[in-house]
Amino acid sequence: MGKRVGIIGVGQTHHAAKRLDASGVELIAEAVTRALDDAQLTMADIDAIVVGNMDHFENINYVDGWAVDGLGACMKPVFKVTTGGTTGTTVGACGYYHAASGLFDVVLAVGWEKNSESDTQAAIATCANPTLERDPFAGAIGPLATEYSMYMKAFGATEEDSARVAARDRNNALNNPYAHSRQAVTVEDVLNSPMLSYPVKFLDMCPRSDGACAVIFANEEKAKKLCPKPAWVHCSVVRHDYTHFGDLEWKFMPTLERASAEAYRLAGITNPLKEFDVAELYLPCSTCGVKWMDSLWFCEHGGAPKLIRKGTFDMDGQLPINPSGGVISCNPIGATALIRVGEAAWQIMGKAGDRQVPNVKKALCTGFGGCSWTGLMILGADLP
Amino acid sequence: MPSWKDDVEVLVDEGKISVPYSWTVGSTLSRFYCELRDNGKIWGNRCPSCGKVFVPPKIKCIDCYEDLRDWVMLPGTGTVETYTVVRYQEPVLHPRKAPFVYGVIKLDGADTGMVHFIGGVDPEEVKVGMRVEAVIEGEREGNILDIKHFRPIK
Numbered sequence: 001m002g003k004r005v006g007i008i009g010v011g012q013t014h015h016a017a018k019r020l021d022a023s024g025v026e027l028i029a030e031a032v033t034r035a036l037d038d039a040q041l042t043m044a045d046i047d048a049i050v051v052g053n054m055d056h057f058e059n060i061n062y063v064d065g066w067a068v069d070g071l072g073a074c075m076k077p078v079f080k081v082t083t084g085g086t087t088g089t090t091v092g093a094c095g096y097y098h099a100a101s102g103l104f105d106v107v108l109a110v111g112w113e114k115n116s117e118s119d120t121q122a123a124i125a126t127c128a129n130p131t132l133e134r135d136p137f138a139g140a141i142g143p144l145a146t147e148y149s150m151y152m153k154a155f156g157a158t159e160e161d162s163a164r165v166a167a168r169d170r171n172n173a174l175n176n177p178y179a180h181s182r183q184a185v186t187v188e189d190v191l192n193s194p195m196l197s198y199p200v201k202f203l204d205m206c207p208r209s210d211g212a213c214a215v216i217f218a219n220e221e222k223a224k225k226l227c228p229k230p231a232w233v234h235c236s237v238v239r240h241d242y243t244h245f246g247d248l249e250w251k252f253m254p255t256l257e258r259a260s261a262e263a264y265r266l267a268g269i270t271n272p273l274k275e276f277d278v279a280e281l282y283l284p285c286s287t288c289g290v291k292w293m294d295s296l297w298f299c300e301h302g303g304a305p306k307l308i309r310k311g312t313f314d315m316d317g318q319l320p321i322n323p324s325g326g327v328i329s330c331n332p333i334g335a336t337a338l339i340r341v342g343e344a345a346w347q348i349m350g351k352a353g354d355r356q357v358p359n360v361k362k363a364l365c366t367g368f369g370g371c372s373w374t375g376l377m378i379l380g381a382d383l384p
Numbered sequence: 385m386p387s388w389k390d391d392v393e394v395l396v397d398e399g400k401i402s403v404p405y406s407w408t409v410g411s412t413l414s415r416f417y418c419e420l421r422d423n424g425k426i427w428g429n430r431c432p433s434c435g436k437v438f439v440p441p442k443i444k445c446i447d448c449y450e451d452l453r454d455w456v457m458l459p460g461t462g463t464v465e466t467y468t469v470v471r472y473q474e475p476v477l478h479p480r481k482a483p484f485v486y487g488v489i490k491l492d493g494a495d496t497g498m499v500h501f502i503g504g505v506d507p508e509e510v511k512v513g514m515r516v517e518a519v520i521e522g523e524r525e526g527n528i529l530d531i532k533h534f535r536p537i538k
C-alpha cells in the first residue's frame with residue numbers, strides 16, 4: 001500500500017485556439033508558475049516532475065529536455081509519459097504514484113499541448129494501426145459518431161439529448177475564465193449547427209486548443225504541512241481496451257465501466273450518483289455525455305437519456321457535471337484530462353470561483369483517449 | 385515456427401506522412417529574433433536573482449526559476465569554445481553543404497554558449513579560443529540564420 005497523497009496546488013493557462021504570444025515552453029511556464037503560486041511554493045520545493053503531451057501534435061519528441069526551463073526541471077528527476085487523450089490522467093496518475101511511492105515528497109505533474117501547430121485530425125489519424133485501420137476508420141469525430149449512432153438505435157436516445165449536454169457544458173464555460181470557448185448556446189443552436197458526421201454536429205464536438213495545466217501532488221505528511229485543505233486522492237485507476245476499433249463494444253463504454261467499478265470498490269462508493277458532489281469528465285463530444293453516463297453506473301444501460309432530460313447533471317441538478325465547461329469548451333489535448341483533475345481538486349479546495357459547486361466532499365474525474373481508454377481519479381475532502 | 389508461414393509472401397506497406405506544422409516562436413524568442421531582424425543585434429536576458437545572462441534567451445532561469453525580464457544587448461563578439469568540421473552531407477533539411485564548421489561560441493557578456501556556424505575561414509584554421517564576431521545577413525527574416533556565421537576577428 002502506498003502513502004496517502006493530496007493535491008496541494010493547481011495552475012492552468014488561459015486557453016485559446018491559438019496562443020501566438022506563447023510557445024509550448026512558455027505555456028508550460030505559465031501553468032507551472034500559477035500552480036506554484038496556488039500552493040505558495042517555489043521550485044525548490046519540487047522533488048520530481050512528470051510531463052506529458054502528444055509528440056506528433058507539435059512534431060517535438062523530447063519535451064522532457066526541450067522544455068526544461070519552463071518546467072523548472074534542471075537537475076531534477078523528470079519522467080515523460082504520453083498516452084494519447086488520456087495523457088493528462090496518466091500524468092496525474094504518474095504524479096500520484098511518485099508521491100505515493102514514498103520516494104518523492106512533492107511532485108509536479110504537467111500536461112500541455114499546442115494544437116494550433118499542426119493539423120490535429122491528421123496527427124490523430126496516426127494513432128490508428130497504419131497497416132489496417134488508419135485508412136478506413138481514423139480521426140476523432142467519425143468513431144464517436146458511430147458509437148452514438150448505435151446507442152441511439154439501441155436505447156432510443158436522441159440528437160436532442162446530446163444537444164442538451166452540449167448546451168449545458170458550453171453555458172457552464174461562461175463561468176470559467178480559463179476556458180477556450182465561452183459562448184451562450186441553446187439546444188436549438190446545437191441542433192442547427194453544421195453536421196460533421198451523423199449524428200455529431202459542430203457544437204457537439206470539442207475544439208482544439210493551446211494550453212497547459214500543472215498539478216502538485218504531495219504525500220500526506222507534506223500535504224498537511226503545506227496546504228490548509230488538500231484534495232486527497234482516494235484512488236487512481238487506468239484501463240485499456242482491445243487493439244482494433246472493430247473489437248470495441250459500442251453500446252456502452254467497457255473501459256469506463258470497468259475502471260469506475262474498480263475505483264468505486266477502492267473508494268468504498270456504492271451509490272455514485274448520490275455520493276459524488278461534482279464530476280469533471282473527459283467528454284470529447286456531447287454524445288459521450290449521454291452514452292457514457294450508463295458506464296459510470298449512474299443508471300442502467302440505456303437509462304442516461306432520462307437523467308439528462310431531468311437535468312440531473314446540470315449545475316443545479318443532483319450531480320453537476322463539468323462546471324468548467326468540460327472538453328467541448330476547451331481541449332489542449334495533453335492537458336485536457338489533467339484539467340479535469342485540477343478542476344475537481346479546486347472544487348474540493350473551494351477555489352473554483354464562479355463555477356464552484358457548494359460544499360464538495362467527493363469528486364470524480366476521468367480521462368479518455370486512444371482506442372477508448374480510461375484513466376480515472378476520485379478525490380475527496382477527507383483522508384481516504 | 386508454424387509451417388504455414390513458409391508459404392506466405394510477407395508484405396511491406398509503404399507510407400509517407402506529411403503533416404504541415406507552424407511553430408509558435410513565443411514571446412521570448414520573438415523578441416530575440418525581432419532585434420536581430422530589425423536592428424541586426426544580438427540580445428540576451430538576465431536573471432534578476434543570480435545575474436546569469438542567457439543567450440539565446442530562456443523562458444525562465446534554469447537555476448532559480450525566475451522570470452528573465454532584464455534584457456541586455458551584446459556586442460556580437462565572442463570566443464570559440466569548441467567546434468567540429470562536418471564532412472558528410474546532412475539530411476535534406478540542413479541549410480549548409482559540407483564541408484562546413486560549426487561549434488559553440490561564448491558571446492562576450494553571456495554566461496551560456498550559443499551554437500552556430502563558423503565561417504570566413506579555412507576549416508583547418510579554426511581553433512578553440514579563437515576570437516570571433518557575428519556576421520549578420522543583409523536580408524533578414526527573423527530566424528537564427530539571420531546570423532550568417534561567426535568569423536575570426538582580424
Ligand SMILES: [Zn+2]
Pocket residue numbers: 431432433434435436445446447448449450
Ligand atoms: Zn537565476
